[in-house]
Amino acid sequence: MDDARSATAALIGAEASELVFTSGGTESDNFAIRGIAEALEPTGRRHLITATIEHEAVLNTFKALARRGWKTTLLPVDHSGIVSPASLETAIADDTALVSVMHANNEIGTIQPVADLARIAKSRGALFHTDAVQTAGKIPVDVKSLGVDLLSLSAHKFYGPKGVGALWIRRGLRLIPVLTGGKHERSRRAGTENVAGIVGMGVAAQLARAKMSEEGPRLAALRDRLEDGVLRAVPGTVINGARSPRVPNTTNISFDRVEAESLLIALDLQGFAVSTGSACSSGTLEPSHVLKAMGFPPHRTQNSIRFSLGTGNTEDDVDRLIAVLPGIVEKLRSLTRTPVRA
């Protein structure tokens, strides 16, 4: 476990002692937000800020705290899918306890200006948390240059086991534990450690760090090949968040007049696992809250598919996808009874 802690810390430029292992990204986000909100409550700082495009783990935690009396502000995004530092300047107040903005978005992959945002928070005495689940292991993440106070990680996003993650807590920062009990994890997270998961996370972190400089550009090239191919082969397609800085492995494409649900099933039957919006909603189809927040109309928010590329994917996979996609889309368009149009 010590080795795993060191390897995971090394992935984000942190000290091993600053890491608390958790059950995954969702618990890490809950711990960061609830732990800080509760720790700072006596100081009178009862205001929390996050962004409209956050993962449900953050958004629903904010909602829960709002119901219990905390003031919350959601920062908007525009078509680019990026939170602007100016909007944080406007929203932040003297009683802001915590700002939580994700490092990269899970649905469209856009990278947020976390260092700039964290600087603003710091200047007003607020703490800063970032959910780095989508970036750690994929692009360089360094807690010091980001200037954040808390950072969430999830192992399975860099090929570690599912059900294990970590929260990095800047040395000296005090937060109230969410799970109370024994003195595990330096009394910050009670409960017997998931040793097998943690060891797996450590190995995965080590491998991800070693391969990153090679794998990042390779995935970016694959992603570009996929986007170019789809745009060329399928009329009525558009990339969401294309012009913004993005993580290399994700692209989000809207297909005009195609129900995303049908496209997902048709692709799955052909051996391509894609997702609509966030993969975490249990097989149901709701318009993506991220695309809605970006101000897109229904035909773009309901008809979008997220393609994620990974270490096992090759140019051949991308070419096969581009070969079958036009036929599938044409067939679906010809059979849609109530097409959603622009």
Add this chain to the structure above:
Amino acid sequence: MKIVVAMSGGVDSSVAAALLAEQGHDVIGLSMQLYPSGPTAGAPGDERFGSCCTLDDLHDARRVASAIGFPHYIVNFERQFQETVVSNFVREYTSGRTPLPCAHCNSDLKFSTLLDRARGLGAEHVATGHYARVEQRADRRWILRRSADGDKDQSYFLFPLTQEQLARAMFPVGTLSKPQVRDEARRLGLRVADKPDSQEICFVPDGDYAAFVARRQPEVDRSGAIVDQGGRQLATHAGVHRFTVGQRKGLGVSAPTPLYVLRIDAETREVTVGPRQALEQTTLTASGVNWIAVNAPAEWLPVTAQIRHRHRPAAARVRALPNHRAELVFDVPQAAITPGQAVVLYDGDVVVGGGWID
């Protein structure tokens, strides 16, 4: 053949899917999510909790698919279900009629929206777990027949299916009895073999239709008069949606002989009651008539006619009227011919056609 099976998670559609897979067909299971699922779904008093196609049922379907080894997906039809089935249900009760949502679900959802989805996936057929039979006659016409198990027969709920829909429909358990279906489920090792049948209308599991309608259409909760056949007021009632023709209980009227609801007038909100024999009528007209085994008959055609799911079909003659309507005369008077229910016409076990009672 590539076939989509509409899987509710119950034993009938599970066996239907498993039998088709066993016959070597390329089966894709699709389960329709019809109501929202969330932290409060299923909580006591939550109207969104269904008695069929709940999250648990969808998981049952998924586990059957994975045990047999064919792909299974959940499709979200909440919007379409509201727009077709639920809105019709509320509208019918509000207009003093007694709706038949299962028939609408079959023709307007399973064999329309779901069929479109199936075709988008390259499957030209949709199979369900209905107890009914579909066959193509020598003259190429598609015929709907009662199931081999007369007691479980569901052809009454399938009468609106057009030739185009029937040509794409498959009912693999239609030749079996319910005990045989459960035996098949056990033979195939399906975990749903002993799962109880669903009973009530799936989206109103507590059976309180009046409360369901009033929640969606609050203005229906308006009082009116209960009158006798002479127009004399006997009592007041709390809304026409609480009544169905033939109803005896819950009238709040005491009388020496039992009284039954004879007519419901949504305009005047008047509910007319009378003795049992006044319920009996010999004629009816129907709208939205779908002729299956014959072309619309201009001359009187002898049939047996069924006016409720559990009604014993009675001899009658029928002829077509313009605008997809028909008139029907029973040989002997029938009790409680209920507007909004279906009248389904049979020749032996063959469905001649059917329509909605005016």
